[in-house]
């Protein structure tokens with residue numbers, strides 16, 4: 346049986362030809378495939394990594410960038426833990442399309458999905474999008490940012506390991522939030538139960554006091570003036586809400602020590 350502590354689904358999206366498949370194959374198989382053909386629909390690969398001595402299984406979904414597959418690929422966004430949005434640093438149109446991709450993501454992915462912007466093909470010397478422009482775009486849209494080269498294996502391992510590390514952190518926080526909520530709920534129930542028990546006990550003790558030891562003094566009497574005291578059975582109070590409102594009655598109720 347495979348032992349792993351976490352399983353995360355990571356989905357790559359972005360224009361056709363930006364290098365999504367090459368990034369996945371570089372990471373999972375350690376190679377840069379020559380003459381990589383276009384992806385048809387979706388493809389997936391699995392790689393188990395180790396972060397903080399824990400085995401993490403990454404299920405990596407490589408989607409086709411071509412428009413005609415869009416309705417198929419969109420359906421894979423929903424259950425993704427992380428979405429990697431890739432553009433080609435040497436191809437301006439792939440960067441210009443990013444807002445459209447973000448709209449797609451917003452429409453079809455979970456609102457809490459981890460989003461990572463990747464500028465691929467840094468090995469090329471015909472760069473069209475400066476690094477700081479990519480970084481600024483990522484910042485504006487609450488995304489992590491990294492530039493990579495699938496060809497030269499630059500930052501590819503780092504990309505997936507960083508994602509795994511962040512997802513573990515997010516998952517731990519969710520676990521501890523869930524744990525805190527559970528503790529809060531338990532504490533609340535306990536408190537409710539205690540309050541109920543306490544109210545019952547105080548009601549019982551007030552009633553016991555009333556029936557056994559409490560004497561009534563009209564408000565003109567001084568406390569302890571036993572000459573005016575009568576047994577509780579003579580005490581009258583008009584508030585039908587019972588023992589809890591006794592203290593506010595005009596007469597003084599004094600408990601004999």
Ligand SMILES: Nc1nc2c(ncn2[C@@H]2O[C@H](COP(=O)(O)OP(=O)(O)OP(=O)(O)O)[C@@H](O)[C@H]2O)c(=O)[nH]1
Nearest residue numbers: 361362363364365366367383384410466494495496
């Ligand atoms: N120079 C360079 N070329 C790359 C790099 N990554 C991918 N390529 C090339 O870019 C082309 C497209 O790569 P793919 O990985 O098929 O691109 P894709 O984004 O998966 O494309 P679709 O499957 O059509 O969506 C191929 O010719 C790759 O050899 C890179 O880091 N550097």
